[in-house]
Amino acid sequence: SQELEQSPQSLIVQEGKNLTINCTSSKTLYGLYWYKQKYGEGLIFLMMLQKGGEEKSHEKITAKLDEKKQQSSLHITASQPSHAGIYLCGADRSWGGGADGLTFGKGTHLIIQP
Amino acid sequence: NAGVTQTPKFRVLKTGQSMTLLCAQDMNHEYMYWYRQDPGMGLRLIHYSVGEGTTAKGEVPDGYNVSRLKKQNFLLGLESAAPSQTSVYFCASSKDVQPQHFGDGTRLSIL
Numbered sequence: 001s002q003e004l005e006q007s008p009q010s011l012i013v014q015e016g017k018n019l020t021i022n023c024t025s026s027k028t029l030y031g032l033y034w035y036k037q038k039y040g041e042g043l044i045f046l047m048m049l050q051k052g053g054e055e056k057s058h059e060k061i062t063a064k065l066d067e068k069k070q071q072s073s074l075h076i077t078a079s080q081p082s083h084a085g086i087y088l089c090g091a092d093r094s095w096g097g098g099a100d101g102l103t104f105g106k107g108t109h110l111i112i113q114p
Numbered sequence: 115n116a117g118v119t120q121t122p123k124f125r126v127l128k129t130g131q132s133m134t135l136l137c138a139q140d141m142n143h144e145y146m147y148w149y150r151q152d153p154g155m156g157l158r159l160i161h162y163s164v165g166e167g168t169t170a171k172g173e174v175p176d177g178y179n180v181s182r183l184k185k186q187n188f189l190l191g192l193e194s195a196a197p198s199q200t201s202v203y204f205c206a207s208s209k210d211v212q213p214q215h216f217g218d219g220t221r222l223s224i225l
Binding site: 033035040041043044045048088090093099100101102103104105106107 | 160
């Protein structure tokens with residue numbers, strides 16, 4: 001079965017600094033999703049990557065999927081308190097668009113210090 | 115447009131009791147999912163459904179049953195609750211190859 005490893009497990013960053021979270025797969029990724037979860041709440045979809053080398057940005061968050069489709073990174077520029085939370089990467093369990101659900105990494109806890 | 119709604123939000127059960135968690139979506143999505151989230155374990159797929167009247171097992175299906183009698187609803191049942199089932203349960207739905215939309219979760223404690 002596919003496993004996703006996220007690093008780091010936790011991250012404390014001073015407000016205004018940049019940061020990167022990584023997600024590494026044991027197998028080729030069919031589809032890779034980044035979600036954000038605030039403590040005690042549900043998951044909010046951030047971005048979806050499907051093609052090797054693909055890069056997407058939304059506001060100050062950029063996600064990339066490497067050419068071999070086994071690693072993705074999430075980069076936040078000029079971090080703000082609103083970026084604090086748990087970041088989760090998820091991957092399609094099989095080829096075909098993920099109808100049979102996602103496998104998730106264990107998450108990265110991000111704390112932004114003022 | 116409420117998206118994905120889970121009820122109840124919190125529940126405390128005694129070992130051996132049964133209960134049903136309800137997930138409702140108003141987006142006409144074909145696919146629906148139940149995950150559990152535990153500290154240090156991330157989210158794990160329990161059961162899923164690719165359409166009305168269909169269900170399938172995920173990674174950790176033991177001790178749970180599901181039903182999808184109506185397209186908009188996906189029910190997760192615990193027949194005889196065990197302390198190991200204490201968790202936060204998330205329902206999600208999606209359409210085609212689009213990202214999954216998640217509910218706010220149900221916090222379940224089993225004593």
